[in-house]
Amino acid sequence: MSRKKLRIVLFGPQGSGKGTQGQMLAERFNIPLIGAGDLFRKEIVDGTRLGFMVKEYVDHGSLAPDELVNAVITNRLKKIDLSKGFILDGYPRNVEQAQHLERLLKINLALYLRMSDTEAMRRLLGRRQCGQCRANFHVTDIPSPKGDECSMCDAPLIRREDDEEETIVRRLATFHFITEPLVSFYRQKGTLLTIQAEQTASEVFHDIVKKMAKLGFS
Ligand SMILES: [Zn+2]
Structure with a gap:
């Protein structure tokens, strides 16, 4: 059985759940997730x-x-080893880089996780992490049953430096200005797949898999 080899780039603003979707897709299709970082x-x-x-x-x-x-x-x-295909996360960040990548490898699916700034802010500002065991929480979405303390080890929950409002606002603006032009770049290439990311992680994942199947990626 042969299937179309998946050469995916995954992009979207901070808070859109890229990391989670990347991992789930890598497992589902048994291909490596390559983080640019x-x-x-x-x-x-x-x-x-x-x-x-x-x-x-x-x-x-x-x-x-x-x-x-x-x-x-x-x-x-x-x-x-890219012979089975791959998912690339964190690159390209702009159109120049996307053009370079096209010369190296033909990307056949550009997955764009679309999310409003309001929802991205809500998700990022609500994130909390245990200062001790690093467990992740969210004030409304995944609250700790112990309030401001970690449900595993009772240590106080903290907000990561990355999640300060000013930093988030700056990153979202950078995304719109620098990275979002990838949407029209990949649309012109005919490889763009836009996914509404303002749903739960499993809903987003099912939506991606369903839409990929329609494009012949299964
Ligand atoms: Zn903890």
Whole structure:
């Protein structure tokens, strides 16, 4: 039995549940989930010349230029077995990078998890994490039965630095400005699949799988 090989890029704003969907899809279709962040960390750990350059940007907390990002991705993807297909998360972040990726590999499915800023804010601002065991909660969606304390270890729940309102607002604005143009890029390529992400994780997942089946990916 042969099936269309899945070469997926997954994108959406922070809070849209990309990580969760990526994992579920990787399991469902038995293909590797490749996180761009991990590729960068590996390049740094390996101590290559590229890794050294990336580290400079990371250490200064600034965004690496497209040329460098593309070079790392190209280098790392060569070292991964992509024969079964893959899901790429965290790259491309902009149209320049998407064009580079198209020259490396033909992406046949661009999954866009669409979510309003209001819902993304609600989800991100409500997130809480146990300072001790790192268990995750949400003030309304997954509340701890012990209120402000972890249900597992009683340690106080905290909000991660990433989840401060100012940081979230900045990241969402960056997403709209830099990454959202991927929607029209992949629409023109005929590979865009938009999913309404303002449902539960399992509803989103079923919606993706159902719509993929209609496109011949099953
Ligand atoms: Zn805990």
